[in-house]
Amino acid sequence: MDRLVMNFLVTEGHVDAAEKFQMESGTKPETDIATITDRMAVKKAVQSGNVEDAIEKVNDLNPEILDTNPELFFHLQQQRLIELIRQGRIEEALEFAQEELAPRGEENQAFLEELERTIALLVFEDASTCPVKELLDVSQRLKTASEVNAAILTSQSHEKDPKLPSLVKMLIWAEKLLDEKALYPHIKNLSTGQLQGPPV
Known part of the structure; x- marks a missing residue:
């Protein structure tokens, strides 16, 4: 049972709780606690909307994660576009969409549909009336952060779910x-x- 609890704490990234649980129960985590801290720094960067920093941190951990997972890289770039729109940096958002996301949309129909949904945020002056307003919700950041967390865990040969x-x-x-x-x-x-x- 202790190993199940430790697995949950490590997978979900509860570093302090994992350290305390290790001291109290004597159960060692299957991974180094330092890797949890690095993974949580990436997750926190995405959750706070700092996608560029998150991409940099992922590449510091393991550059192959984004190189071998185009869907994850697209979702991070999509989140970056959403953050530009959220900040009202419309011209920059359009330029970013054209240069970074449009070429990926040409290669993959699913990416193109996601890009079109995201660009729809620009059509509405009031985001609350936009049919894709959920993209601006915190839940979208959490979804992207969870996807990154799972990819990092997989790259470290760990299960992505507790x-x-x-x-x-x-x-x-x-x-x-x-x-x-x-x-x-x-x-x-x-x-x-x-x-x-x-x-x-």
Whole structure:
């Protein structure tokens, strides 16, 4: 169980919690804590809208990540375009879209559609009325940051998703299947592991 918790803390990038958990439980992480810090610096840069810094940090970690993953690189560049639009730097945004993103859109239809969606933000003076206004939401930054985090983990030969949430989903699924066939103690509270006896 301790290894599952450590896996979750490392994958999600909770450095301080992973260090404290290591001291308290004696469970060593499967990766060096320093790599977590570097990965979280990239994630934080994307989440704060500093995409150029994030790209630089990814290249410092491993330049092959972006070289071998054109979709990730496009999404980072798309996020950079969104940030230019958010800041009202319209001319710069148009120039960036033409020079950096349009050539990629010509090579890949999916990229072109994403670029067109992003450029639609420029058509509306009030972003709240734009049909693709969700691109300006913080959730878009989080989505891009999560994609970068997963790519870095994969490049370091680690799983991109923590094991614990998958096991909890599997447990709930197994309980539902078992409900049809048997009476057994159910887990009443997942956070405490408290059981509830079967109905009599």
